[in-house]
Amino acid sequence: MNVLPKPISEFILELTEGIRSPAYMLISDTNKISEWGGDWAAYYITGLQKDSDPSEQILFLQGMLPLETQNLFLPNVQTGGEQYADVYIFKRPEGTWLLLLDATAAANKRQGWQQKSNDLRLQMVDLQREEEALHETQSILEQHVRERTAELAQANAQLRKELNDRKRVEGALRESEARFRRLSDSNMIGIMFWNMKGKITEANDAFLEMLGYAREDLVTGNIHWEQLTRPENLSLDEKAFAQIRDAGACVPFKRQFVRKDGGLTTLLFGAALLSGSENKIVCFTLDLSKYK
């Protein structure tokens, strides 16, 4: 082992004494203070007494003694106020030595960068947490968008289906209307529309001709069911109306109609409620006299 030249070791000692405020204590094997010296006041430790238990004044010694090992080092012990000490405890034949060296400057410096480092670590945790929250929100939003898109696609498909169905129904309706119109325009039978209040709203030429009316009479609203009916036949009509209300149509029957000129004519008469309506009725009439 290299032995330092005396000037060097004396210089180190001067430096230590000047900068690090050493405080020392010799503790006997019976755990009593044998001697002490140095700047104890710098460490807020006062009231030391020979032959007393050192841990009564020096909190950090509690449980430390007796020392089984050769040396013990406790760095940066806050001894009071903002004062830090590096504490060395070491055993020698005369007893256990306790040495305190001022560590305040180094501790403060360390405190500065350690604070920054820990602050950064906490900020990173916060950022990570925010990022996770954002990810979570984003996935929830994406899920909502996916669900909404699926709903819209489903609604769109439903609408397209409804549109196609409607087109099909409208086509069928148009075809049906065309067939009916063809039948009506052919004037093979009389056809007229009327409502339960008795007003005749539409009729083909055959119907008007069977009863001696002109189209103008129809357009001006001058044809009414009551005009076409003999009071004696009202009970038959009631029966037919009841069938129409209950079953949607009445069984065709021979009915006497009053013509415009007051004469009577007997026609085969049938009527049915228009689908989707409660009071619009379509009727056909057939002049049986032509087939005798």
Added chain:
Amino acid sequence: MIQKKICMLGASAVGKTSLVKRFVESIYSDKYHTTVGVKIDKKQVQVREQELTLLLWDIEGSETKQDFRKSYLRGASGYLVVADGTRNDTLYKALEIQTQAQETIGTVPYILLFNKADLVDQWSITDREIAALTDKNWQVIKTSAKTGVGVEEAFLRLAQKLMET
């Protein structure tokens, strides 16, 4: 008068100093101040009608095995190992630290504290993790240095365990 040394162990910024301040001085500050080295406080408590002085060694947080300063633990009768309930990684550091403490001073009473229990929205320790520890006979307490919840209980329960040994 009986005196017992208790060490506060755990990763940095888990709230060790705040727990000591709450217990000793009944105060709390939201501002975080890192601890360098060790600060020693004392508090007198009563356990089963017996006066006991607790010497509380608030030791700076250790992030790695190398940071862990074994000499601080000499003479400790027990310790509280603290994890931050909002940072899952601090639990695993606490478990490592407990292993090192046990290797250093042997088997002495200890309790694991999950601190910051007031931060319910940010809580990241699962019931499953807690159950895994209690199944291994770990004593676990949720604490909040901010509200004081569990703090007195943690120190007093450890003090009771010290008096039983």
